[in-house]
Amino acid sequence: MSDFLPSGIQLGYLVAASLFIVGLKQLGSPATARQGNVLAAIGMFIAIVGTLLEKQVVSYELITVGIIIGSIVGTIMAKTVAMTDMPQMVGLLNGFGGAASALVAVGEFWRYLSIPESPTPDATITILLGVLIGGITFTGSLVAFAKLQELLPGAPISFPLQQPFNALLAIALLAGSGYMVFHPEDVPVFLGLVAISNILGIMFVLPIGGGDMPVVVSLLNSYSGIAASVAGFILMNNMLIIAGALVGASGIILTQIMCKAMNRSISSVLFGAFGGGGGGAAAAGVAGGAIDKTVRSINLEESAMMLGYARSVVIIPGYGMAVAQAQHAVRELADGLEKMGVDVKYAIHPVAGRMPGHMNVLLAEANVPYPQLYDMDDINPQFEETDVALVIGANDVVNPAARHDTASPIYGMPILEVDKAKHTIVIKRGMSAGFSGVDNELFYKDKTMMLFGSAKDVVAKLVAEVKQL
């Protein structure tokens, strides 16, 4: 039995790793995604049971307490979170994953303190790496959560001497780590490194603006996986290494997709003062340009008529729709228009909202079938045939300046070309700039009409107006 069990556990890990891979594969297609998620969950269950049987696990009281608390809290969170709050939720969960990995690293350090044997340089380095990546993931995710939850301002936060301060932290980290390799059981230095790792996480996300959150959340997702992998290196456990690497890879892919959709390099998101420097220039542009530009506003009745008697309408939802929780009203409006024979589609920009795929989830919640949602590349050629493009709470992703204005901070970003539609109606609360801080020239075009008000309010009234046509 004692010989059989270890290989049984290893085989269980192999099954679990295979289930993760198949599960992730199936998560890539709408038809199989739900099943893929279930397979991954089964894989996790097998992996946990296998670990509980490991011979070094001899007492179960603390484990049981931890699992029960985690299960209860996790279930409550999953059942109660609003779909509009998904970015915050994913951000927070990334942080928990990172914190767990960091705690494993710290715990392993303390285990070495209690035994005569000192950690080898390898062990010290992996422990420090676990503390660093786990710590950055933890506090970085908490800051991202606070920004998304609007506990902190969404704008980039910077302070004087920020770069020298960061450089100093990095140097202290390297020096401390080097010291630890030769003095592997120095507790004060170790605690100092734990603190620096956590401060670095805060410093990493603070200067990043709200509009760049899809990139940050994806990247932190990747980090949480890599942190788990490092915990696997610390404990020499292949299951952790494999699962962590899979998550690390998926996070990196999503990060790349998000960066491409914003025409930004990952380094410019992380280190560039896009919102800071660019915002200042753009604000000057607004002040100078707003005077001689005029916007056309339109009332509800006229909007309803334009929409109701159009042949084709494309709805472009943005973060504003999410904030106003207007997705159900939007769906009702689309229903009303379809009853009148209007062809209704939705155009989704890859970075609309605050996390990858945010709009898709909200519209799915409102029972919009996913084949009605079109990706940027599929819908852009169709705008010329579109009678009315209805922009609801989106801004930067429909700004034509991205195509031609080389001075604009968003120049080169792929956009939804709503200005090519025959008419454009923009529902917006006021004339404020988008998250990039850039004024939107779409609003001043002849074919564009502004319908001011809160998205939910306005769309609900439009539904009533359309019914009366």
Next chain:
Amino acid sequence: MTNDQLPITNYQLPIVMAEGLIAGLVVFTLASFVGFEVINKVPPTLHTPLMSGSNAISGIAVLGAILISGQGSVTVTSILGTIAIALATINVVAGFLVTDRMLQMFKKKEVKA
């Protein structure tokens, strides 16, 4: 004789450990490539569920937490491990459940209520 052997064993120890590290790196690198290949083409509709689902998988850290907290006596290590178990379990449970909640909303055709 013994005097000759002692430095040799001291010298060899790091190399032996490094082999374990390299075995881990091999697994890590290959798994990363598998991850890239498997996930490469994901439609935007599924970006959020993919993220929350993979997020749940990163809760695999719970394994590490179990290993360090179940070693018998109550120590700093086992307490830290227990906190880690709770956090990672939240990650796992909430991640899988919320992903399922989202995915059951994705429908190809309208369901008449």
